Amino acid sequence: MMGEEFVALSLVPILIGTFTAIACALPGNFLVLRKQALIGDAISHVVLPGIVVAFLVTGTLSTWPMMIGAAFAAIIAVILIEAIRRLGRIETGAAMGVVFTSMFAGGVLLLERSDTSTVHLDVEHALMGNLESLIWLDAMGWSSLLDPVALAGLPPELPRIFVTLLGVLAFLWLFWRPLKISTFDEGFAQGVGIRTGAMGMALVVVSAIAAVAAFDAVGSIIVIAMFICPPAAARLMTNRLEIQVAWSVAFAALSAVLGYVFAGYGPLWFGGQDAVSAAGMIATISGVILALAALFGPCRSRTGAPSGV
Amino acid sequence: MLFEALALQLGYNATLVAIGSTLLGISAGVTGTFLFLRKRALVSDAISHATLPGVGLAFIAMVLLGGDGRNLAGLMAGSALSAWIGLICVQSLTRRTRLSEDAAIGAVLSVFFGFGVVLLTVIQTMSSGRQAGLDGLLLGSTAGMLMQDAMIIAGGGAITLALVLLLRRAMTLVAFDPQYARSIGIDPDRVDMLTMLLVLSVTVVGLKIVGLILIVALLIIPPVTARFWTERSEKVATYAGVVGGVSGYVGAAISASAPAMPTGPIIVLSCFALFLVSLFLAPERGVLAAYLRHRRFQERVHIRQGLLSLAQQQPVYEPLTIRLLAREGLARLDGVPTEAGRARAAKALLDEHRWQIVHGMADFEAISSLYDGLRDIESVLTADQLAEIDALIGGPAEVMP
Numbered sequence: 001m002m003g004e005e006f007v008a009l010s011l012v013p014i015l016i017g018t019f020t021a022i023a024c025a026l027p028g029n030f031l032v033l034r035k036q037a038l039i040g041d042a043i044s045h046v047v048l049p050g051i052v053v054a055f056l057v058t059g060t061l062s063t064w065p066m067m068i069g070a071a072f073a074a075i076i077a078v079i080l081i082e083a084i085r086r087l088g089r090i091e092t093g094a095a096m097g098v099v100f101t102s103m104f105a106g107g108v109l110l111l112e113r114s115d116t117s118t119v120h121l122d123v124e125h126a127l128m129g130n131l132e133s134l135i136w137l138d139a140m141g142w143s144s145l146l147d148p149v150a151l152a153g154l155p156p157e158l159p160r161i162f163v164t165l166l167g168v169l170a171f172l173w174l175f176w177r178p179l180k181i182s183t184f185d186e187g188f189a190q191g192v193g194i195r196t197g198a199m200g201m202a203l204v205v206v207s208a209i210a211a212v213a214a215f216d217a218v219g220s221i222i223v224i225a226m227f228i229c230p231p232a233a234a235r236l237m238t239n240r241l242e243i244q245v246a247w248s249v250a251f252a253a254l255s256a257v258l259g260y261v262f263a264g265y266g267p268l269w270f271g272g273q274d275a276v277s278a279a280g281m282i283a284t285i286s287g288v289i290l291a292l293a294a295l296f297g298p299c300r301s302r303t304g305a306p307s308g309v
Numbered sequence: 310m311l312f313e314a315l316a317l318q319l320g321y322n323a324t325l326v327a328i329g330s331t332l333l334g335i336s337a338g339v340t341g342t343f344l345f346l347r348k349r350a351l352v353s354d355a356i357s358h359a360t361l362p363g364v365g366l367a368f369i370a371m372v373l374l375g376g377d378g379r380n381l382a383g384l385m386a387g388s389a390l391s392a393w394i395g396l397i398c399v400q401s402l403t404r405r406t407r408l409s410e411d412a413a414i415g416a417v418l419s420v421f422f423g424f425g426v427v428l429l430t431v432i433q434t435m436s437s438g439r440q441a442g443l444d445g446l447l448l449g450s451t452a453g454m455l456m457q458d459a460m461i462i463a464g465g466g467a468i469t470l471a472l473v474l475l476l477r478r479a480m481t482l483v484a485f486d487p488q489y490a491r492s493i494g495i496d497p498d499r500v501d502m503l504t505m506l507l508v509l510s511v512t513v514v515g516l517k518i519v520g521l522i523l524i525v526a527l528l529i530i531p532p533v534t535a536r537f538w539t540e541r542s543e544k545v546a547t548y549a550g551v552v553g554g555v556s557g558y559v560g561a562a563i564s565a566s567a568p569a570m571p572t573g574p575i576i577v578l579s580c581f582a583l584f585l586v587s588l589f590l591a592p593e594r595g596v597l598a599a600y601l602r603h604r605r606f607q608e609r610v611h612i613r614q615g616l617l618s619l620a621q622q623q624p625v626y627e628p629l630t631i632r633l634l635a636r637e638g639l640a641r642l643d644g645v646p647t648e649a650g651r652a653r654a655a656k657a658l659l660d661e662h663r664w665q666i667v668h669g670m671a672d673f674e675a676i677s678s679l680y681d682g683l684r685d686i687e688s689v690l691t692a693d694q695l696a697e698i699d700a701l702i703g704g705p706a707e708v709m710p
Contacts (some may be wrong), residue, residue: 037412038351041419087596088588093411094350094533098584101526105577108448108523112569123448128426221426225419232412263427274434276427283423290416294406302407 007145012136014260016158017222017282020214021252023165024226026172027207029245032231033183038093039078039204040227042100043211044220046077048126049107050212056114063156067212074208077103078201129219131260131278134158157217164213171206172245179203180241222279226252229286236297255286315562323565325459326451330518330557330576332466337511337524338531338553339473342546343504345532346484351414352399352505353528357512357521358418359395360388361425364446364516368432378432381458381517384446385465388521389513395421396505449520449573451564458517465514469507473546480504481542518561519573526577527553534584537591556580608633609683613657615639619646620654659702660686666698 054069138153234247259282367387535548560576639650
């Protein structure tokens with residue numbers, strides 16, 4: 001399991017899965033605390049029409065048009081939600097429900113109406129991703145990690161998601177204090193001169209970027225799971241934000257690795273022959289972690305949480 | 310083609326689908342109303358995604374028992390069971406832990422869906438080898454709908470609708486005032502649970518036609534649309550049913566009239582079109598009405614301020630004010646007041662003086678608070694009171710040199 005085959009077939013998907021999970025879980029901490037957890041859900045649904053439109057405009061499935069299309073769709077969705085909420089005086093949840101389902105339906109319709117038979121673009125792919133296919137064909141073993149020729153053959157998703165992760169980390173590092181203050185006490189944040197509206201918007205944009213980058217590699221379901229489950233589980237472990245973020249990163253990485261391993265090798269242990277969906281399994285594992293945290297986490301209940309944890 | 314479809318002339322299957330989706334739309338709209346009023350619209354998202362593992366498990370169980378894995382009744386039973394478990398997970402995560410409901414919804418939705426995807430991949434590799442066609446339940450697939458399926462959908466929709474009608478009073482009461490509901494012996498938690506059960510049954514019924522991802526739209530968009538047209542909850546429910554039914558019917562017809570028109574998305578987009586129309590054109594709450602109201606207000610303010618300036622013989626510089634005054638025939642375009650304009654200006658100035666007096670009188674405190682610069686003073690004071698005030702103002706007096 002740890003030999004050449006592992007490097008070629010499993011290392012890259014595991015790394016991509018882990019980076020994706022962490023890149024989504026980091027902003028997810030703030031989304032969960034701000035009760036905006038479902039923004040991730042909405043974004044990952046509206047990415048589909050964005051990608052389809054980008055495909056229709058450019059005619060290819062290349063990376064940048066798709067990323068731009070997806071990001072554009074995410075921004076339109078956020079604006080639409082806000083517009084409907086204000087113009088129609090409708091609560092956020094319902095406004096979100098109206099926007100993301102309609103945009104998703106539009107994406108599905110466009111997809112069905114256009115000729116995408118020549119390329120790999122369909123709804124199932126968008127939902128479930130294709131983590132297993134991101135193999136590193138040029139790898140000959142662990143030594144390939146130092147071989148520039150082999151490294152050039154890495155799936156492009158890996159550097160892309162890595163850069164995204166670095167971007168998310170940079171955003172959190174730069175804006176840690178204003179983000180933290182405006183999350184917990186918006187009034188105070190405004191009092192000390194933090195522009196909370198801009199901060200909230202920036203958080204949504206960063207989440208959207210993470211979601212779009214992750215979506216390409218792993219599909220939307222894992223994106224929603226990673227935005228919510230690891231931070232939610234971490235929230236039940238501690239009362240301190242710094243420690244919560246650390247827990248969420250650990251949970252996210254653990255879900256990604258365990259999920260991939262179970263999906264790839266689990267069926268073999270039970271006598272099956274074929275692997276199951278890695279994205280689905282990663283989401284499932286993150287749910288198991290959340291369930292364990294909800295049952296045994298030291299700070300799980302609203303009242304009576306032990307002090308000083 | 311479209312007209313034939315709307316007249317149910319496109320054959321047996323299209324007719325079945327049209328009737329089925331109309332009933333589904335009606336029951337989803339009416340049920341969704343109570344979810345919307347309770348401000349828990351997105352719980353339906355968790356419920357609908359949580360149906361997927363049940364679908365998968367039901368398929369596997371039916372195949373293992375030697376039956377046809379695609380039996381709709383069996384799949385519906387399985388999906389109802391797992392959606393129920395998902396709902397309980399949302400409830401207990403919200404109640405027992407410190408997580409808020411949106412986090413619980415998102416967690417349940419993604420985890421259950423992820424597990425469902427795992428089960429789907431298991432099914433794809435199952436030795437029975439029959440391609441399950443379960444993908445159709447993600448986005449709905451009405452091609453090859455059987456009479457039996459249509460009967461199940463119609464029956465399920467009708468029963469749900471009847472139950473909603475039966476429970477509407479309790480659900481409305483809980484949505485608006487849970488404390489009061491409890492005090493008269495209605496347990497809000499139990500009513501909430503029943504509401505969710507109804508939502509669950511709509512979701513399960515809708516699996517075949519619009520699919521589990523888009524059924525949320527049919528639960529949320531009709532009540533939101535209906536809300537633009539009325540302020541009364543029972544009417545919201547009725548209109549939502551109409552909106553849902555119409556979009557189900559029109560959507561099914563459009564989808565039958567051309568190839569590559571998936572039923573689920575078309576129904577949702579028809580619904581969204583109705584929503585957009587309402588958002589812009591609804592009386593009172595629509596965007597257009599709000600804009601017109603704003604314009605009327607703006608005009609009144611400008612005319613009033615313009616008249617006061619004219620009365621005090623100050624020049625009016627604001628072009629909009631001059632245009633509005635000219636349109637009303639109160640001034641010429643160069644800012645010189647007409648005869649009528651001078652009269653109205655004098656009246657406006659007098660009214661302003663009267664208000665000043667009113668502000669100073671303790672007896673008129675309540676009336677004084679109604680002052681907003683636009684209200685006609687005659688509409689709040691009687692002629693006698695005005696005469697009293699005018700006496701205080703007095704007539705024109707000689708100006709001391």
